[in-house]
Amino acid sequence: MEATRKITIDPISRIEGHGKVVINLDEKGDVKDAKFHVTQIRGFEKFCEGRPFEEMPVITQRICGICPVSHQLASAKACDAILGVKIPETAALLRELMHMGQFIQSHALHFFYLASPDLLLGWDANPAERNVVGVVNKFPELATKGIRLRKFGQEIIKALGGKKIHPAFSVPGGVINGLSRAKARELADGFEEAYGTCRIAIDTIGKWVGDNLEEAQKFANFRSNYAGLVDSEGRLNLYDGQMRIVDPDRSILAQFDPADYLNYIGEQVEPWSYLKFPFFRDNGFPDGCYRVGPLGRINAVDAIATPMANEELQRFREKFDRADIRGGSLLYHYARMIELLYCLEKAGEILKDERTYGSDIRKTMHPSNNKGVGVIEAPRGTLIHHYEVDKYGALTKVNLIVATGHNNMAMNNSVGLVARQYIRNGDVQEGILNRIEGAIRCYDPCLSCSTHALGQMPLRVEVLSANGDLIHELQKDPEGLGYA
Amino acid sequence: MPEAQNNDSGILIVGFGNTQRKDDGVGPYVVKKLSDMIKPLAGIRFMHVSQLTIEMVEDFYAADVLIFVDATVDRLENGWRCVKMMPDLSQANFQTHHLSPGFLLGLLQALYQHSPMAWLVAVQGEDFGFGHEITPDARTRAEGAMGKIIETVETIRKKE
Numbered sequence: 001m002e003a004t005r006k007i008t009i010d011p012i013s014r015i016e017g018h019g020k021v022v023i024n025l026d027e028k029g030d031v032k033d034a035k036f037h038v039t040q041i042r043g044f045e046k047f048c049e050g051r052p053f054e055e056m057p058v059i060t061q062r063i064c065g066i067c068p069v070s071h072q073l074a075s076a077k078a079c080d081a082i083l084g085v086k087i088p089e090t091a092a093l094l095r096e097l098m099h100m101g102q103f104i105q106s107h108a109l110h111f112f113y114l115a116s117p118d119l120l121l122g123w124d125a126n127p128a129e130r131n132v133v134g135v136v137n138k139f140p141e142l143a144t145k146g147i148r149l150r151k152f153g154q155e156i157i158k159a160l161g162g163k164k165i166h167p168a169f170s171v172p173g174g175v176i177n178g179l180s181r182a183k184a185r186e187l188a189d190g191f192e193e194a195y196g197t198c199r200i201a202i203d204t205i206g207k208w209v210g211d212n213l214e215e216a217q218k219f220a221n222f223r224s225n226y227a228g229l230v231d232s233e234g235r236l237n238l239y240d241g242q243m244r245i246v247d248p249d250r251s252i253l254a255q256f257d258p259a260d261y262l263n264y265i266g267e268q269v270e271p272w273s274y275l276k277f278p279f280f281r282d283n284g285f286p287d288g289c290y291r292v293g294p295l296g297r298i299n300a301v302d303a304i305a306t307p308m309a310n311e312e313l314q315r316f317r318e319k320f321d322r323a324d325i326r327g328g329s330l331l332y333h334y335a336r337m338i339e340l341l342y343c344l345e346k347a348g349e350i351l352k353d354e355r356t357y358g359s360d361i362r363k364t365m366h367p368s369n370n371k372g373v374g375v376i377e378a379p380r381g382t383l384i385h386h387y388e389v390d391k392y393g394a395l396t397k398v399n400l401i402v403a404t405g406h407n408n409m410a411m412n413n414s415v416g417l418v419a420r421q422y423i424r425n426g427d428v429q430e431g432i433l434n435r436i437e438g439a440i441r442c443y444d445p446c447l448s449c450s451t452h453a454l455g456q457m458p459l460r461v462e463v464l465s466a467n468g469d470l471i472h473e474l475q476k477d478p479e480g481l482g483y484a
Numbered sequence: 485m486p487e488a489q490n491n492d493s494g495i496l497i498v499g500f501g502n503t504q505r506k507d508d509g510v511g512p513y514v515v516k517k518l519s520d521m522i523k524p525l526a527g528i529r530f531m532h533v534s535q536l537t538i539e540m541v542e543d544f545y546a547a548d549v550l551i552f553v554d555a556t557v558d559r560l561e562n563g564w565r566c567v568k569m570m571p572d573l574s575q576a577n578f579q580t581h582h583l584s585p586g587f588l589l590g591l592l593q594a595l596y597q598h599s600p601m602a603w604l605v606a607v608q609g610e611d612f613g614f615g616h617e618i619t620p621d622a623r624t625r626a627e628g629a630m631g632k633i634i635e636t637v638e639t640i641r642k643k644e
Contacts, residue, residue, distance in 0.1 A: 133573045136594045144595050151539035165534050
């Protein structure tokens with residue numbers, strides 16, 4: 001008689017990247033442990049060594065097709081630091097505008113196409129229908145609005161960088177293009193519709209959480225630290241500022257210049273994953289787990305600088321800023337839409353700012369430092385690019401810590417919690433496995449970014465017996481319609 | 485029914501592929517060459533992109549005819565092929581980095597009840613390594629593919 005079982009989910013669907021989940025069951029068929037594995041490596045940190053540092057904004061944006069702008073911006077900021085230059089204010093505004101376009105397209109894509117099948121169609125819906133096509137068939141108007149909102153974000157990127165994916169724009173010392181007023185007017189025409197769609201999304205997720213409060217409280221809810229960039233007044237800042245880490249009750253543990261991140265953040269390596277495990281040094285590993293991304297940021301900040309998003313934040317906090325629900329991973333979806341509103345407001349502000357249309361967009365000079373750290377908030381969380389160069393400007397060290405890495409421990413915690421909540425006596429239904437995937441999906445991980453991995457994206461679940469034998473394996477079929 | 489807000493119409497030729505991976509960029513290469521050759525004709529639009537993404541249905545909505553041009557690793561008798569495309573939503577799991585022409589046609593049909601005639605022209609590539617250059621073999625095959633596209637366009641225009 002088999003003593004124990006192992007469940008594998010591989011590939012994980014509706015995330016950016018490849019990964020698998022392995023669940024070990026004990027003799028009773030209950031969960032002994034569960035791990036989220038990242039199984040590929042691409043090696044950007046190694047093969048970039050020796051390259052001229054100025055190439056990095058172009059090279060590193062190729063890490064990802066969803067958030068190339070984030071990598072390009074973090075990289076350009078690291079290069080600015082090596083040059084020892086403060087970029088012109090027009091350049092800074094234009095970079096931030098492109099960054100807002102990136103957030104808008106990425107958050108819209110995640111909410112309407114990756115997360116919405118679970119929320120709108122249900123965890124236990126037929127897996128052949130629980131996907132973007134199911135949403136399109138059942139909610140065509142919402143699906144269309146989601147597409148148009150994503151397009152709006154992409155158009156902002158294209159207006160500045162010439163194309164929507166892998167644009168050429170941010171360079172060491174500034175940017176290479178200004179923004180014409182005619183192009184700005186074209187963009188401005190899209191705001192009314194974008195705000196309308198964002199409101200629908202906020203109402204949709206607000207209602208969903210209200211209607212499913214018990215699930216939001218129980219689902220992958222755990223105490224952790226939270227982290228994100230804040231401005232000088234402790235407000236949300238996605239482009240610049242200080243890094244703040246707060247405890248599970250939102251009290252500040254540390255706030256520091258992101259260039260000093262190594263004093264605060266350690267990186268643990270585990271033999272079963274190519275994804276590193278960053279942790280808050282003061283708490284050690286594994287107690288120093290913190291979460292980044294929308295929920296991490298929303299829980300780390302004091303307020304949001306734009307009025308409508310701040311109003312939504314206050315409304316969110318009135319309902320969910322309580323110890324019994326604050327750590328609920330499903331709240332990521334809600335926080336993501338509050339940020340989307342902020343990004344629309346911020347982009348609108350930048351377009352109205354006269355300084356955006358200046359002609360001084362780049363400073364050039366010789367390198368003055370042998371080290372540069374560039375940090376921004378990417379849609380999925382804090383993104384750190386750290387470069388060191390020799391006297392010729394050739395890279396001697398590259399360290400990249402991306403959002404999905406910061407969230408690695410949290411995603412593993414979430415997988416374990418959901419597995420324990422739903423798997424009992426060896427009973428493993430497809431809907432349960434989808435919930436486990438859904439726990440990962442809350443974080444909107446990008447495994448291509450986090451591992452710098454090569455390959456395709458999907459997830460696998462394995463069930464292992466107590467003596468480690470693989471006794472059950474669930475793998476998405478080639479069409480991605482269910483488990484084979 | 486939701487409406488896309490794009491007033492362009494006619495024939496849209498879309499080349500896609502990574503122009504930094506040699507022959508993978510043959511789709512954009514073909515479209516750039518064609519846009520020089522048949523620019524004087526009204527009602528034809530050209531687009532070249534790295535990959536097909538979901539919001540492109542907005543660009544495709546107004547087209548009566550869509551011609552996709554892509555590279556392939558398949559060994560083809562003529563070095564290229566032209567196949568008619570039908571809506572196909574079976575790629576339902578939705579990988580956001582790249583979508584197929586059939587999936588986008590499926591979305592067009594589902595969201596806008598619009599089903600343009602569509603073809604996929606695939607050009608056999610030789611070398612998909614790093615670099616911007618299209619190999620001589622792929623260029624030669626691209627010439628044949630361009631001839632087929634021009635013939636298709638002319639046939640469509642005669643019917644109009």
